[in-house]
Amino acid sequence: MMRVFSKRNVVQHAATQDDAVVHFNESREVMESLIDQIEDGIVLALPDGKITYYNRMVKVLFGLAADFAPLSLMDLGQINWNKRMVRAAIDSGADYGIAKASTQEMRFEEKVHAGEEVRFLEFTIRRLHSQTREQEVRVIMIRDVSAKRRLEATLQNGGACGLISTNPEMLKLLERARQIAASEASVLLQGESGTGKSCFARLIHEHSQRASRAMVEVNCAAIPETLMETEFFGHAKGAFTGATEKHQGKFAAAHKSTLFLDEIGEIPIHLQAKLLHALEERKFQMVGSNDTVEINTRFISASNINLRDAVNQNTFRADLYYRVAVIPLHIPPLRDRVGDIPVLTKHFIDDLVARGHADNIEISKSAWQALLNYPWPGNIRELANAVEHGVICSDNGLIEVESLPQDIRYYSQDNHQRYTQTIPVVTTDSDENNNETHTALLNALAKANGSKAIAAQILGIDRTTLWRRMQKFGISGEQ
Ligand SMILES: Nc1ncnc2c1ncn2[C@@H]1O[C@H](COP(=O)(O)OP(=O)(O)OP(=O)(O)O)[C@@H](O)[C@H]1O
Ligand SMILES: [Mg+2]
CATH class of the missing domain: 3.30.450.20 (PAS domain)
Known part of the structure; x- marks a missing residue:
């Protein structure tokens, strides 16, 4: 069967047909091991x-x-x-x-x-x-071809919910989000501020069977504690002084749709028992009424504090945690997917151009360096703002370091040592530094989604040096 490969690749230089067969048999093991690679x-x-x-x-x-x-x-x-x-x-x-x-x-x-x-x-x-x-x-x-298909799907469907990424972990998350959209399971989205939790919630709702009705959102961090119960469950007429009308809460409004409980970690512990009951039984009572209201609602929650930690610190009920986190999704911060910065930057520039800005925008090398090195505590939201800042303050369409917000300027080429506190940049190849260099290389390549150009920028070295170090450590790079 290996003859398939023999004529062109193995036997071509053999003198006779017999030699060729012998040569071929000898090569067979080698061929099989090669094919296994x-x-x-x-x-x-x-x-x-x-x-x-x-x-x-x-x-x-x-x-x-x-x-x-x-x-x-x-x-x-x-x-x-x-x-x-x-x-x-x-x-x-x-x-x-x-x-x-x-x-x-x-x-x-x-x-x-x-x-x-x-x-x-x-x-x-x-x-x-x-x-x-x-x-x-x-x-x-x-x-x-999974990575390719996921990327295409994201770029195509990104429009609806605005989620764009080339990062393998994000692409898997996006596919998982679409996959679980059809189920009724409660989803908990966790991630730092500005990573896209609200966008994910919308994406899940829009891909669910409830998409024909609007998703009801409630930001638990924005409601004063004393009003939270009536905001959630509503109140009956005359429930308290000033309650001249019956008020429908968010839970009732989300009947036959999705209720998105944003910043769920902010719900005070005394209200968590009632919330758990509503989630489990799918029914609740309005404030000031004994009548039970039944709902058919799908729940999505989000939190930028780690809810497990909150459980350990007794500020969040464990039973409520398990109820809301049937499917937990963790969205990685932007600094762990630096390779997304170019595609997101382009996306935000296109968006600004579509909104009327001139379309001759370019970004200088040191401005790129700053964008790639900055740790983005505000994640994608902060990047979108920085790009807008850059475009508005650009010099005839060229975004220079000076066009960027002050915090970010500091991370341009000349100052990038500060960033080395989180990602070690190793400038010598001496033996004692080998492990560190190797780890730094792998980290940079992972963050850059495998792009050597971006990995070199992260490490503050040129592409040839990067390539030489990759060779030295036997790291292969497909791109
Ligand atoms: N992958 C992405 N592609 C394009 N835009 C994105 C992406 N992720 C987030 N955004 C944009 O970044 C901004 C912040 O996203 P979003 O509000 O979903 O974050 P969040 O995690 O809910 O933040 P917060 O914790 O502050 O509520 C939004 O304008 C959103 O459109
Ligand atoms: Mg949000």
Whole structure:
């Protein structure tokens, strides 16, 4: 079966056909180990679907257990191979289906459940004639295109909720958000201020079956403690002095829709029991009334304080925490996904241009340096404001360090040492610094979503030095 690869790649320089076969057999082990290194899955199968060979990646891509050996294509995911291949053959211009031989390449994509994960796999299938078997063999190459698909989906759907990212962790979060939107489960969004919690809440609501009704939002941090109960549950006429009319609270307003409890950590402990009851029983009583109001509501909560810590400090009830955090999502801060800064900056500039600013905007190298090095305590909201500041104060469309808000200016090239307190910049390659350099390199590359240009900026070194250090530590970079 390895003959598939032999003619062009292995035997080309051999003197005779016999030499070629010997050479080929010797090379077989090497070839197999090489094929196991490839990041794509490779399967050889007979026309009846029996698998005769597969490489290491196949098990990874399909999430197969280590001790499971797939014998047939049917063992690889829930794929209707025949139907997919006929379809792919027709799509590639053939007017025949699977039964006829074809040297044409066929390609299709399939969403596959690999253990806990959902992957988008691209299958490329070629037919080859095997002389040893005297029959057709299918060579199936499988590539994981999940990251690409998630990115496309985000860029396309970003518009609706304005969420943009190229960071793998964020892309997974966005897909998870869409996936759980349809369920009724309570979602808890946690993350620093300005990371996009409110946007995620809107995205989940807009992708849910309740999307036709407006989501009801209540910011618990903005309501005085004494008014919170009536704000949530409403009050009956005459419930207290001045209650001349019946008032419908947010819970009743969110009937058949979604209630977004923002800053849920701000709810005082004495109200948490009543809130828990309302969440669990889906019913409550208005202030000053014994009548029970029943609701059909989906709950999403958000907090920028760590609610688990609040539970440990006895300021948040543990039972309420578990109730609201059936699905917890943590949104990473911008400084942990520096690679998102360029795409978000472009997005905010486009937005400003669409709102009437001149479209000749450029950003100087040291201004970029400052944007990439600044730790962004206010996250995306702060970046949006900084970009607007930069555009307004730009010099004929060029955003210079001086055009940026003062806090950020400090992080330009000349001053970037201050940032090194959080990310060590190592300027020598001496042995004792090796571990530190290695870690700093990996950190910078992770934050830069793998972009070498951005990683070099974060470390304050040029791209050649970065590349040399990557080589030294055997770090490969795809981009
Ligand atoms: N990934 C993103 N792409 C584009 N815009 C974003 C993204 N994340 C956040 N934003 C924008 O940043 C701003 C802050 O987002 P949002 O209000 O959702 O954050 P938050 O976590 O709810 O903040 P807070 O804790 O202050 O309530 C909004 O204007 C939002 O549109
Ligand atoms: Mg918010």
